[in-house]
Amino acid sequence: MESPEIFNIIIAITIILFLLGFFIFLFVLVYQKRKTEYQNQLVAQKIEFEHSLLQAQLEIQEQTFKTISQEIHDNIGQMLSLAKMNLSKFAIDRRNSDEAVLTAKDLVSKSVNDLRDLSKSLNTDSVAAAGFLKAIETELHLVEKTTGITATLTTSGLPQKLPPQPELILFRIVQEALHNSIKHAAPTLLSVDAKFEVDNLHLSISDNGTGFNPALLVSPGIGLHNMKSRSKLIGASLLLHSLPGNGTSIQISFPIKQDYDNDSFGRRP
Amino acid sequence: MDTIYLYFIALSVAAGLISLRNKMPLPLKLFLAFLCYTLANEVVMLNMTGANHWLYNIYNYIRIVLLSFIYLKLLVTPILKKIIKGFLMSLPAWFAISFFLLDGIHQLHTPTVLAACVAFVFMSTSYLYELLLYPNEESLLRKPFFWISTGILFYFLGNLPYLGSINYLVKKDMKLAMQLYYIVYILNAVMYTLFVVAFVSTWNRRKSSI
Numbered sequence: 211m212e213s214p215e216i217f218n219i220i221i222a223i224t225i226i227l228f229l230l231g232f233f234i235f236l237f238v239l240v241y242q243k244r245k246t247e248y249q250n251q252l253v254a255q256k257i258e259f260e261h262s263l264l265q266a267q268l269e270i271q272e273q274t275f276k277t278i279s280q281e282i283h284d285n286i287g288q289m290l291s292l293a294k295m296n297l298s299k300f301a302i303d304r305r306n307s308d309e310a311v312l313t314a315k316d317l318v319s320k321s322v323n324d325l326r327d328l329s330k331s332l333n334t335d336s337v338a339a340a341g342f343l344k345a346i347e348t349e350l351h352l353v354e355k356t357t358g359i360t361a362t363l364t365t366s367g368l369p370q371k372l373p374p375q376p377e378l379i380l381f382r383i384v385q386e387a388l389h390n391s392i393k394h395a396a397p398t399l400l401s402v403d404a405k406f407e408v409d410n411l412h413l414s415i416s417d418n419g420t421g422f423n424p425a426l427l428v429s430p431g432i433g434l435h436n437m438k439s440r441s442k443l444i445g446a447s448l449l450l451h452s453l454p455g456n457g458t459s460i461q462i463s464f465p466i467k468q469d470y471d472n473d474s475f476g477r478r479p
Numbered sequence: 480m481d482t483i484y485l486y487f488i489a490l491s492v493a494a495g496l497i498s499l500r501n502k503m504p505l506p507l508k509l510f511l512a513f514l515c516y517t518l519a520n521e522v523v524m525l526n527m528t529g530a531n532h533w534l535y536n537i538y539n540y541i542r543i544v545l546l547s548f549i550y551l552k553l554l555v556t557p558i559l560k561k562i563i564k565g566f567l568m569s570l571p572a573w574f575a576i577s578f579f580l581l582d583g584i585h586q587l588h589t590p591t592v593l594a595a596c597v598a599f600v601f602m603s604t605s606y607l608y609e610l611l612l613y614p615n616e617e618s619l620l621r622k623p624f625f626w627i628s629t630g631i632l633f634y635f636l637g638n639l640p641y642l643g644s645i646n647y648l649v650k651k652d653m654k655l656a657m658q659l660y661y662i663v664y665i666l667n668a669v670m671y672t673l674f675v676v677a678f679v680s681t682w683n684r685r686k687s688s689i
Contacts, residue, residue, distance in 0.1 A: 219658070226637070226669060230629070237607065237625075241610065241611060245616075
């Protein structure tokens with residue numbers, strides 16, 4: 211090789227290595243910037259998740275207290291008053307004593323049972339302690355007792371243990387859907403259907419109430435908005451079906467086997 | 480000078496074989512297999528007497544399939560995967576046109592070589608683009624396919640003008656053609672050095688990520 215050729219080759223090597231170095235440097239720089247953005251996004255999502263979780267817990271608590279107050283006022287209070295009346299009657303007139311005492315005894319033991327139910331629902335970790343299905347069953351039982359609406363739970367597939375955080379959020383979504391229905395749709399029948407598959411849980415909350423045309427909703431109410439944003443937060447999908455006069459149904463699909471640690475947010479598709 | 484590139488290929492194969500001590504993800508294993516095949520092919524071609532273009536043609540089709548398959552495993556964006564699958568499916572057509580209409584078996588299938596160059600540039604760029612799109616906690620310098628894709632991108636991008644103009648240059652300016660040939664040689668060495676870095680980046684790790 212002649213010396214100008216060697217010189218040209220050295221120049222070429224220098225240019226190639228310079229371009230390569232510059233490319234790698236630039237790429238690492240942009241990657242680091244993107245990585246920082248991604249980490250910030252991750253932290254923000256985590257904070258939002260925790261905030262939503264806390265809010266759901268508070269709302270469940272608030273709902274429980276409302277139910278308890280209603281239960282004490284409408285049910286236990288009435289029964290104890292009736293028991294007191296029976297006992298007063300017994301003090302005045304002892305002729306029908308056996309019947310009055312028996313009635314009072316029945317009323318007191320019913321009140322004791324109701325108080326026991328209430329004390330169970332006072333436990334703030336009731337959802338985690340009882341499990342998702344049991345908590346829904348209790349909620350439906352309370353709905354039946356306080357409103358007189360027939361509320362049923364049906365399950366299919368092999369029930370699986372859900373991770374505690376999404377379990378709480380799912381329960382809150384179901385609770386919100388039930389109370390929305392009672393408040394706005396005047397139903398006589400409420401049903402929750404839980405279908406367990408290997409990787410997914412499909413929940414359906416339906417009523418036979420007045421229904422509505424979802425297309426006519428100018429903006430979703432706070433309840434519906436909360437349900438949607440919470441579903442999104444735990445990676446679940448939420449669909450609402452409703453027709454005027456034909457009731458409303460909310461379908462939720464939740465992927466059971468996903469991680470809830472740092473990596474679950476903003477993963478590669 | 481003519482055989483120096485063989486040492487670079489052998490070095491990258493050796494680095495890859497050492498990396499086998501750790502658990503390797505499938506695309507990296509396939510890439511090592513591809514390097515072994517490249518080395519074997521180059522050694523055979525070097526020791527062959529007579530025309531060896533037919534062997535390079537076969538090598539070219541196999542490397543397209545292998546590298547496309549590797550990038551199909553690496554990429555996650557559906558549209559990018561579809562484009563690569565489309566290119567793979569059009570490969571028999573490239574072969575038919577080159578074999579029956581243009582070059583036959585003993586001539587170099589230049590259109591396919593050029594198409595492969597463009598495809599490799601596209602695949603490596605797509606991977607680098609996805610790296611920026613979906614960053615994660617791991618250091619970029621620890622990702623073997625960052626180095627591999629950078630090497631492929633530089634080599635084939637630099638190779639394109641050479642391949643595109645070689646026939647013209649050989650006729651018009653042999654001196655310039657030779658100088659360009661040396662540049663391709665340098666790019667080749669740079670690419671295999673980056674492959675070595677890629678394998679070295681997986682050393683001393685419990686689990687290699689792609």
